Amino acid sequence: MFISMTKKNDEPLHIFSSWCKQCGICIAICPKKVLEKGNDGYPYAARPEDCILCGMCDAHCPDYAITLQAKHEVKEEGEHE
Amino acid sequence: MMRTTEAIYKYLRPDKKFPHVWCPGCGIGIVMGALVRAIENTELTKDEIVLVSGIGCSGRISTYLDFNTLHTTHGRALTFATGIKLANPELTVITVMGDGDATAIGGNHLIHACRRNIDINSIIINNNIYGMTGGQYSPTTPMERKASTAKYGSIEKPFDICKLVESCGATFVARGTSFHAKMLDAIMLRALNHKGFSVVEAMSQCPVQYGRRNKLGTPMDMMQWFKDNSVSSPVFDKIPPDEVDEQFPVGVLVNKEDREYIDRYRDIVKKAGGEVH
Amino acid sequence: MNKRNEVLLQGNEACAMGALAAGMRFFAGYPITPSTEIAEFLAAELPKLNGTFIQMEDEISSMGAIIGASLAGTKSMTATSGPGFSLMQENIGFASMAEVPCVVVNVMRGGPSTGMPTRPSQGDVMQSRWGTHGDHPAIVLCPKSVLECYTLTVRAFNLAEKYRTPVIVLMDGIVGHMWENIEIPHTHEVIDRAKPTVPPEWYHPYEKLPAGNITPLAPFGQGYRYHVTGMVHDRSGFPTLDHGEVELCLKSITNKIKNNLHDIINIEEYLLKDADICVVAYGSVARSARSAVNIARKEGIKAGMLRPITLWPFPRFHLEGIANRVKTFVVPEMNLGQVYGEVLKSGPKKAVRVTRIDGELITPDQIVSKIQEVSS
Numbered sequence: 001m002f003i004s005m006t007k008k009n010d011e012p013l014h015i016f017s018s019w020c021k022q023c024g025i026c027i028a029i030c031p032k033k034v035l036e037k038g039n040d041g042y043p044y045a046a047r048p049e050d051c052i053l054c055g056m057c058d059a060h061c062p063d064y065a066i067t068l069q070a071k072h073e074v075k076e077e078g079e080h081e
Numbered sequence: 082m083m084r085t086t087e088a089i090y091k092y093l094r095p096d097k098k099f100p101h102v103w104c105p106g107c108g109i110g111i112v113m114g115a116l117v118r119a120i121e122n123t124e125l126t127k128d129e130i131v132l133v134s135g136i137g138c139s140g141r142i143s144t145y146l147d148f149n150t151l152h153t154t155h156g157r158a159l160t161f162a163t164g165i166k167l168a169n170p171e172l173t174v175i176t177v178m179g180d181g182d183a184t185a186i187g188g189n190h191l192i193h194a195c196r197r198n199i200d201i202n203s204i205i206i207n208n209n210i211y212g213m214t215g216g217q218y219s220p221t222t223p224m225e226r227k228a229s230t231a232k233y234g235s236i237e238k239p240f241d242i243c244k245l246v247e248s249c250g251a252t253f254v255a256r257g258t259s260f261h262a263k264m265l266d267a268i269m270l271r272a273l274n275h276k277g278f279s280v281v282e283a284m285s286q287c288p289v290q291y292g293r294r295n296k297l298g299t300p301m302d303m304m305q306w307f308k309d310n311s312v313s314s315p316v317f318d319k320i321p322p323d324e325v326d327e328q329f330p331v332g333v334l335v336n337k338e339d340r341e342y343i344d345r346y347r348d349i350v351k352k353a354g355g356e357v358h
Numbered sequence: 359m360n361k362r363n364e365v366l367l368q369g370n371e372a373c374a375m376g377a378l379a380a381g382m383r384f385f386a387g388y389p390i391t392p393s394t395e396i397a398e399f400l401a402a403e404l405p406k407l408n409g410t411f412i413q414m415e416d417e418i419s420s421m422g423a424i425i426g427a428s429l430a431g432t433k434s435m436t437a438t439s440g441p442g443f444s445l446m447q448e449n450i451g452f453a454s455m456a457e458v459p460c461v462v463v464n465v466m467r468g469g470p471s472t473g474m475p476t477r478p479s480q481g482d483v484m485q486s487r488w489g490t491h492g493d494h495p496a497i498v499l500c501p502k503s504v505l506e507c508y509t510l511t512v513r514a515f516n517l518a519e520k521y522r523t524p525v526i527v528l529m530d531g532i533v534g535h536m537w538e539n540i541e542i543p544h545t546h547e548v549i550d551r552a553k554p555t556v557p558p559e560w561y562h563p564y565e566k567l568p569a570g571n572i573t574p575l576a577p578f579g580q581g582y583r584y585h586v587t588g589m590v591h592d593r594s595g596f597p598t599l600d601h602g603e604v605e606l607c608l609k610s611i612t613n614k615i616k617n618n619l620h621d622i623i624n625i626e627e628y629l630l631k632d633a634d635i636c637v638v639a640y641g642s643v644a645r646s647a648r649s650a651v652n653i654a655r656k657e658g659i660k661a662g663m664l665r666p667i668t669l670w671p672f673p674r675f676h677l678e679g680i681a682n683r684v685k686t687f688v689v690p691e692m693n694l695g696q697v698y699g700e701v702l703k704s705g706p707k708k709a710v711r712v713t714r715i716d717g718e719l720i721t722p723d724q725i726v727s728k729i730q731e732v733s734s
Contacts, residue, residue: 094585096594098596127583128579128580128581128583129579131430131578131579133426143585143587144585144587144596144597147583148583149578149579149583149584150583150584150585150586151426151429151578151585151586151587152585152586152587152588152589152597153422153452153588154422154448154449154452154588157418157419157422157448157449159419160414160418160419160420160421160422160423160426160449161422161423161425161426161429162426163386163412163414163419163422163423163426164384164386164422164423164424164425164426164427164428164429164430164434165426165427165429165430165578166426167384167410167412167423167427168383168384168410168426168427168428168430168431168432168434169430169431169432169577169578169579171579172430172578172579189415189416189419190415190418190419190422193414193415193419346405346410349405350405350406350408352405353402353405353406354406355405355406355407355408356408357408
């Protein structure tokens, strides 16, 4: 297994704010404390470099407002797009 | 495995009706995500799936997903589903109900669908309250919890949905929670692959009507409670009954083979001299 | 008539046979007197045709199941009596709102509540029209004979498919349990479910078509994925609260009936051309009424009869026409005057009722004495 993270500064996840209802689940459930609540009330990746792409935020977002960037996906060895 | 958002996009209605109606932090969205991931892991096409829902917060799931969808009357989802499945056994019929929907007004239909062992997949989203109508107590509201119609705390013993449906003959019974989102889609997948009547109880937080009234904290606090009190079923079985406080078993609780209703109906057709297709 | 083609049938059996002839292949029901023979007959016959018979846990679920089966593309029916019919009202409203064709047979017995299970009645005339809540359409057909139990059940399915709506066959305990020799019609019109003519991406299940045509209902599972709800919905079936859409939705479900009265309404007129007295009777009572008219004629009284075969929508225009010609309406019925009230709405010079709620049939004599009373 390898993580195909090409650019270090890339955001690993994207918050779709028009669907986000600011419930705070993603912030609380992230095992690496990547997310924080921004000044506008919406979560943002405060420590993107700590993201391990576990998918906890994605699976627990009740509003489907978090997208893990596909290029950061954990891939099986030999599996290429 | 496909991520939730990707799967949701695949199965959402083309004219996306989002953001959805559920309150901030409501667990129903998480359960719907798990359902979509489970379906993604089957070979089923959208056309082969009929999603039937009842009335209440959970009933709105049928609006959002791109299947043949039917939003029935309160408590009656299983009755419509029975008609659909019998009329066209090729279809995969999934019903989504709430706790009040399935076990109060629809309780009679639930126990008889279990008894018949008809091949319908039921998901009962249990948030311990009637959310849509403003937080009245339901058959699964725990004793002493407050509701808008239980101002001094509920005095009614709640149902254990899984025990109820097991005793009525459901051949696949499982429980998950919104905290265990990934486990939830795994058990939903097993339920979908089970031939016979299956029930997945998805425990879900209602932070607004239930949580706030009972001072249960944030949506995450309520999910944390699921995490802290859930015990995998083999482990749970080893806990002496008098030591069980608020813990509850999760995972697949019943998985047995029994002849399915439509299979048995085919015998009737043969006996009557009809041609089985 | 070739006598050899005649068979001795009970009204309930004839109804069930009519349903099979119309292509009904799904029946869900719950035992209740005096309709049970319909279920019993179909429990034996449907499996032979690879159709489905299921005895559900109650009448609520029976109604739900037939709607589900219809959505899956199968013509479906349930049969019940008063108390069961009350339980079905919730989902009859759903079928009206969601425009799902299906047939509900109600063999009326004495009410209210448990009433008199083994005695006939016509007490559900208003329940069959207004039993479910909200403004909704209703098509109700009312047979007077065993033959009509057959033919009107076929017609009920045709109207259900044509107008995408639940249709009620309102029998009474006498018609349901009566035995008569009938010749089963060998040819009758059967309207099958129309198929959508547009590709799935253009399909809107509640599209309002030009000239009042009704959008065909695509069966579930055939590529036309859409949403069905009991909530007020837009043309694609999704809930809406938009004022314009709400009005369009609610008016269209009633207008499709209102704009086709000529097609839906069916009446029988008997000796009405020169009549001074018009007896308005339906169901089994119409048999007594016909005899009463004959007796009155022999006595020199110009009596005639109007029989609404389609009870709802009520043949109001026919009555209004007759109200101008006759002096008096006589309305015999096995209730306290449910159709009598409708007759009053037609603006008659005079209308009287003959009511009976003791569980016995209204006899010709009772009607004759009322005719004599009003003609003297």
